Amino acid sequence: MSEPLSRAIGAFAAGLEWSALTPSRREKAALAYVDFLSLAAAGAMLPEAEPATLLAEDGRVCVPGVGRALSCGGAMVALSYMGALLQLHDGFGRGGNHPSSVIVPAVHVAGRGKPLEEILAALVAGYEIANRLSAATHPEQSRRGAAPTATMGAIGAAAACGRLLGLDAEALGRAVSIAAIGAPVATYEALRLHGSAVPFHGGWAARAGWEAARLAGAGLDGGATVLEGRPGADGLLTLLAGRPAPVPDPAGWQGETLDLVFFKPVPGCRHVQPAVEAALDLREDLPADPAAIAAVAIETYPLALAFAALPDGRDELYDRLMSVPWCVASTLLRGPLEPQALAEPSAPALTALASRVSMCAAEPFVAGYPAALGARLTVTLADGRTLTSERRLAYGEAADPALLTPPGGRLAPLDRARLLARAGGFLEPAWGAGPARRLIEGALAASALA
Numbered sequence: 001m002s003e004p005l006s007r008a009i010g011a012f013a014a015g016l017e018w019s020a021l022t023p024s025r026r027e028k029a030a031l032a033y034v035d036f037l038s039l040a041a042a043g044a045m046l047p048e049a050e051p052a053t054l055l056a057e058d059g060r061v062c063v064p065g066v067g068r069a070l071s072c073g074g075a076m077v078a079l080s081y082m083g084a085l086l087q088l089h090d091g092f093g094r095g096g097n098h099p100s101s102v103i104v105p106a107v108h109v110a111g112r113g114k115p116l117e118e119i120l121a122a123l124v125a126g127y128e129i130a131n132r133l134s135a136a137t138h139p140e141q142s143r144r145g146a147a148p149t150a151t152m153g154a155i156g157a158a159a160a161c162g163r164l165l166g167l168d169a170e171a172l173g174r175a176v177s178i179a180a181i182g183a184p185v186a187t188y189e190a191l192r193l194h195g196s197a198v199p200f201h202g203g204w205a206a207r208a209g210w211e212a213a214r215l216a217g218a219g220l221d222g223g224a225t226v227l228e229g230r231p232g233a234d235g236l237l238t239l240l241a242g243r244p245a246p247v248p249d250p251a252g253w254q255g256e257t258l259d260l261v262f263f264k265p266v267p268g269c270r271h272v273q274p275a276v277e278a279a280l281d282l283r284e285d286l287p288a289d290p291a292a293i294a295a296v297a298i299e300t301y302p303l304a305l306a307f308a309a310l311p312d313g314r315d316e317l318y319d320r321l322m323s324v325p326w327c328v329a330s331t332l333l334r335g336p337l338e339p340q341a342l343a344e345p346s347a348p349a350l351t352a353l354a355s356r357v358s359m360c361a362a363e364p365f366v367a368g369y370p371a372a373l374g375a376r377l378t379v380t381l382a383d384g385r386t387l388t389s390e391r392r393l394a395y396g397e398a399a400d401p402a403l404l405t406p407p408g409g410r411l412a413p414l415d416r417a418r419l420l421a422r423a424g425g426f427l428e429p430a431w432g433a434g435p436a437r438r439l440i441e442g443a444l445a446a447s448a449l450a
Contacts, residue, residue, distance in 0.1 A: 004224035005235075005247055006180070009129055010173025012250035013159035016128075018121040019449065024401050025255045029120045030447035031404070031419055032090055032127070034440055035263060036083050036104035038423035041065060041430035042339065043082030048317050052081040055200075061109055065430040072109050073207040079105035080203030086267045086339055087321040092127075093260055093370065093395025093406070095134025095152070096142050096303075099127045101202030102153030103160055106209055110161040116446040122160040124255050126209075129176075130156030131257035132248045133227070137241040139370050142188055142303060144242050150186035150205040151240060155179045155227075157209025158216075165213055177222030178212035180236045192306045194319040262395060263404045263419060265411045266337040271304040272327040274365075274375035274391045277409040279331040281389035282379055290333055290349040292382045298324065299362035299376040299390075301369035308359045315346050325357035326350075328377070336411060371396040372408070 003011075018026065043049050044065025053066060056074025063075050070078060080101050083089055090100045103126035111119035133155060134141070134148040141148050158179035162172045186201035212222075228247045229235030237245035268276060275298050286293065304324060311319040311326050320326045320342070327337060329350050334341055346354075365374035376390035393408045405413040414422075420440060427436035 004173075005227045005250075006177040006222070006224055007170070007173035008250045009155075009159060009176045010171070011169045012253055013125045013129065013163050013172045014167075014169035016121060016125050016255075018117050018124075021124060021255050023447075025124065025258045026120070026447040026449070027416075027444070028258045028261065029124050029127070030443040031263075031416065032100055032258075032261065033104055033108070033120060033123055034423050034443050035419060036089055036100040037079075037108065037439065038426035039086055039088050040079045040083035040105075042426035043085040044430050046085055046317065046343070048085050049082050052078040061112065073210055075109045076105040076206040076210060077200065077203030079108065080206055081199045084199040084202055085318060086342075087269050087318070088264045088267050090261050090263050091270050091395065092131045092134065092257060093262065093373075094138060094257075095131050095148055096138045096370065097130060097134040097148040097152060098202065099130045099149075099153065099156065099261065101149060102157050102205045102209070103127055103130060105203060106157040106206040107160050107164060110164040110210060110213075114164060116442050117449055118164065120443070120446055122163045124258065125163055126156035126160030127261065128156075128253050128255055128257055129159050131261070132250075132253065133237065135257075136237055136245045136248055139303065140242050141240040144240070145188045146240055147186035147188050147191060147201060148240075150184045150201045151236075152183075153202060154183035154205040154208040154212070157206050158212040159209075161210045162213035162216060165217055167213065167217055171216045173224070174221040175213045175216035177224060177226045178215050178220060179209050179222070180226045181222045182208040182212055184208060188306065191322065192309065194309060194311070194322045196316065196318070199318055259401070260396065262406045263414050265405050265409070265414050267339060267342060268321045268327045268337055269307055270395070271307050271373065272321070272324045273409070274304075274373045274393050275300065275324055275328050275377055276331045276337065277391040277393065277411065278375055278377035278389040279328045280336065280410045281391070282377065282387045283332060283335065285387055286332060286379065287381065290353050293332070293353060293356065293379060294382045295380045296328060296332070296353070296357040297378045297380070298328065298357065298359045299365065299378075300359060301365040301374065302361045303369065304373070304375070305359055305361060310354055311346070317342055320346065323354070324359060325354045328357055329354035332379070365392075368392060
């Protein structure tokens, strides 16, 4: 690649043609758009959504479930915050990021009034950029302490917003370089601690991308080689990876990373899911009395250990869903995690069982990461008997395109019909039946365009 990476990304973002994408990728983009907006609608109905507009100025953007019109940046932050509360947002396994929590709020707001195919084309560009750059720094970026959802998401959002603002290829490259300056680091330690401000990081990245696009439109630049650096001067990718990061070549990108974007069948951080799926295997053999479960041991991969903390005394929804012990204990006692059950306070028996859950890293799960997220669950009963199950979710491998969740789990995988049914159920209370139906039908119709 002869030109600087930011400029090559700008050329990719400008040249991406919606009609040239494969039908499956166009549909995946439509589903990602509808899914995240539905999660934001569901989040808006939760009491935990109250902080979503604390940073928002008044403006002209209407956000369903929010009682006032917001500024563009404020609307992006609010949508992202609310969409993250249930921890159901999609993920790209090879990059360790959640593209939807940044890109969907950015394109939904920046694309107001534009045809849906233009919004979805910008979404594909944003996803591809965020995912490719995340993959170039994965898994080291997360291990070193930065969340790629925010760092790389801001860069994808800059290109996506810039495209919707009508910037040309050169200006889009400048937007990318500016986003590399303004992207939030989103310290991973805050995720480990379940910090109550953590749900903001995707929205901050969306807003940073939006602001970068506006600055580029005014002629500003962040420096052409800010991503890859120059000889003797490290760029952002090497800084985040802690090693010489491979420099992607956007000339060959065709939206392929969408093929490995997966949706979650149940709420909870992606890193709780293997253990939760294993817990479901054991439920039917457990005694009715939770006190008869003496201990629960989880063997898994190292990054999952970042989510080994128990919820604190506030028992907040986000805190619970970022805790592997709590999610496993809830699954053992109550079955699959469901949004309705999550609204209830933790029962004393659940809290007590969660305190008897331990975690450690072990093979083969260490070697299998990041291609697969795996866990082995061993339940020791008070009478000395043990029950064991293990699950590996193929988050980083190609799967049946008809399935929207990674293979390897016990739960029935999501397909198009089930995802859309879930989206409709989440959208209607906040949007109303008619607008919800029009959003879903409009996105699917746009994806069918050849």
